[in-house]
Amino acid sequence: MLSFFKGPNRIEAFSDGVFAIALTLLILEIKAPNIGENGTSAALWAGLAHLWPSYLSYLLAFLTVLVSWIGHHIIIGQVRRVDFPLLLANGFFLLTVSFLPFPTSIVAEHLRGESGTAAMVVYALANLLNSAAFVGLVAATVHLNPETAVVLAGVRRNAMIGIGWCLLCAGVAYLSPVVSLLMVAALWVWWIRPQNAGV
Template sequence: MPDTERTDSARLEAFSDGVFAVVITLLALDLKPELTDSARDSHALLWQLAARWPTWLAFVTSFSTVLIMWIDHHGLLKFVRRVDTPVLFANGLLMLLTTLVPFTTALLSAHLTEPSGSMAGALYSGLFVLINGAFNLLWHLLRRQALPGALEQRLTWHYRLGFPVYLVATLVALWRLPLSLVLCAGMWALWSANMRPVHDGA
């Protein structure tokens, strides 16, 4: 890879890493005590903190998801041979959607135990439909620069699988929110192993 193209690739990765870092920071900023005046002793304090379990669950889940997305994105950039305009815009779209994860996470944690939780869950899962679409677009552009092989076919299959699964999870959330989150978690587990051959050569 020529020096100019290597510099462009490094700048693309640096920008993306910065966005992922900001997103994770925003997730952490949503962790506010919000304790009432009754939390005057240790037991009351622990009880009120435990009562906020939807917030902790949403934070851990979304932190893990963003981490997996960053690992996948880092792996995809290993296939960059030339940073052209379509790649820049596709990556920008992915970053735009990624910055919405803290919002949908806060929405889900606030409504998880309410009747409105189904709609919050649908919006949460629906965002990952769009994110998966952006990943597919970026991978499509990068795949054209790579030599075809078994690894590229495997990654393509995994990314294409995510779109219908997340779409089903979005629809299911309107009736069975826990099942929707299980479907999303299944995709996150698949994505967590998705880049192992790229990073480790396994």
């Protein structure tokens, strides 16, 4: 089986393409305010301010994909051997990354309405799934490349923290969708810090 998979180069190239597309799709969810041809500057400013959930959800989703890419880069940098389970784990992880624009659009559209709770539960669970897929990718990597266990321990720990935190965010959404969104923001800000990169 191993003879069919020569190394991690194609995984890295394919994955980087998926990450780039996912980042591009995120910005498409922000729509210009519709104020009509005769709209005033004040109306435009008000319309832009009204879109703050779109800006925040875009920023958080961008950070999610960015942190996912950083973690993926760390993992692939350690891989020396590739097998079918590792390819499947990588594919599932990319599936969760490419899915992120959808819950992002839901939050942008529904955060302030009666459906805000449901929107944030979906968003938090999408992030939870992304963290769980990352843990699976680490496990598949370490299983085939045991020498990577120590190096990848940090990123695996952070992903496990993410699973628990996103589950908590889903619960908090029933009390306050906005607080839940800010909690997700806190997670990604914490993860983006260099000392939490896991290396």
